[in-house]
Amino acid sequence: MEKTDIKYSFSTYDNSTFLDVKELSEDEYNKYSSIIINLMKLENEQGLYKIIVLNYNDFIAKTNLSIKNINHSDMESFSIFYLDINRHILNVLSSIRTYLDHTETRLKKEFGKNHTITNKFKELVKKAYDENFSYRFLYKLRNYSQHCGLPAGSLKTTASNNGGFKEVLTLALVRDDLLNNYDSWSIVKEEIKNKDEEFDIINLLKDKVEILKNINEEISKLVYNEYFDEANSLMELLWLAKNKTGTPCLLKQNGLSQNVKLSVKWFPYNSLSKITGVVFDLE
Numbered sequence: 001m002e003k004t005d006i007k008y009s010f011s012t013y014d015n016s017t018f019l020d021v022k023e024l025s026e027d028e029y030n031k032y033s034s035i036i037i038n039l040m041k042l043e044n045e046q047g048l049y050k051i052i053v054l055n056y057n058d059f060i061a062k063t064n065l066s067i068k069n070i071n072h073s074d075m076e077s078f079s080i081f082y083l084d085i086n087r088h089i090l091n092v093l094s095s096i097r098t099y100l101d102h103t104e105t106r107l108k109k110e111f112g113k114n115h116t117i118t119n120k121f122k123e124l125v126k127k128a129y130d131e132n133f134s135y136r137f138l139y140k141l142r143n144y145s146q147h148c149g150l151p152a153g154s155l156k157t158t159a160s161n162n163g164g165f166k167e168v169l170t171l172a173l174v175r176d177d178l179l180n181n182y183d184s185w186s187i188v189k190e191e192i193k194n195k196d197e198e199f200d201i202i203n204l205l206k207d208k209v210e211i212l213k214n215i216n217e218e219i220s221k222l223v224y225n226e227y228f229d230e231a232n233s234l235m236e237l238l239w240l241a242k243n244k245t246g247t248p249c250l251l252k253q254n255g256l257s258q259n260v261k262l263s264v265k266w267f268p269y270n271s272l273s274k275i276t277g278v279v280f281d282l283e
Helices: 026-044 047-069 075-111 116-131 133-148 175-181 188-193 202-225 228-239 269-276
Strands: 006-014 017-024 154-160 166-174 198-200 247-254 261-266
Touching: 006 026, 017 026, 017 247, 026 228, 026 247, 026 261, 026 269, 047 075, 047 202, 075 116, 075 133, 075 202, 116 133, 116 202, 133 175, 133 188, 133 202, 166 175, 175 188, 198 202, 202 269, 228 269
Parallel strands: none
Antiparallel strands: 006 017, 006 247, 154 166, 166 198, 247 261
């Protein structure tokens, strides 16, 4: 195919029709395409953190649902419930570890081992570990579950009449079982010894997920700032279509007339909003 048979443009798509806003050179098209890919990748990289949130929300939904439906007299259903609760806990702990490991590796690869953002992430993680029992204990509990099995030791419901009758589910970890079954608690060991004979895991998970939310938000903000110039380039292009109808896109047309092949790239509005602060009306 002749190179002259290829046309590049910034266009809008409206009523099944592409309308040219500006014709682009091949270099311009490649530059904008590369930026779009980079910004879309930024959004995709939030996936592992979102999995933590999804797993945690599933865990909370399961505990809330089970409080209403649990049948203490049916040992088989209670046993299945116990396993299912542990499944959700393990999912949360595993997704947290995956997020932490992958994020550090990704930042090192994208920015370098000694970049400010990479160092900031390691600093925030270390600070969270040093200052929060829930963070360091659940970090160790994930290792415990790999070597010693299910972490939740017992389940019980209690009735509360504080402002109305309410049943509360407690997922208790058994202190002595944790200490006797595992010898790699390191600095957490003394803290476990000071816990009650049974202590609840629900609030510990809540605390750690909240800590990770704050870490992810701070690091994401720093990462997005690195792409401000690229995002601004796309915003300048989008500005050309401010009075046009349809959805803006990059368009590559291969061939002529009836044999034309189209390649369309849509703009990553979510990432653009986070970087620039501009709110898009996409309706």
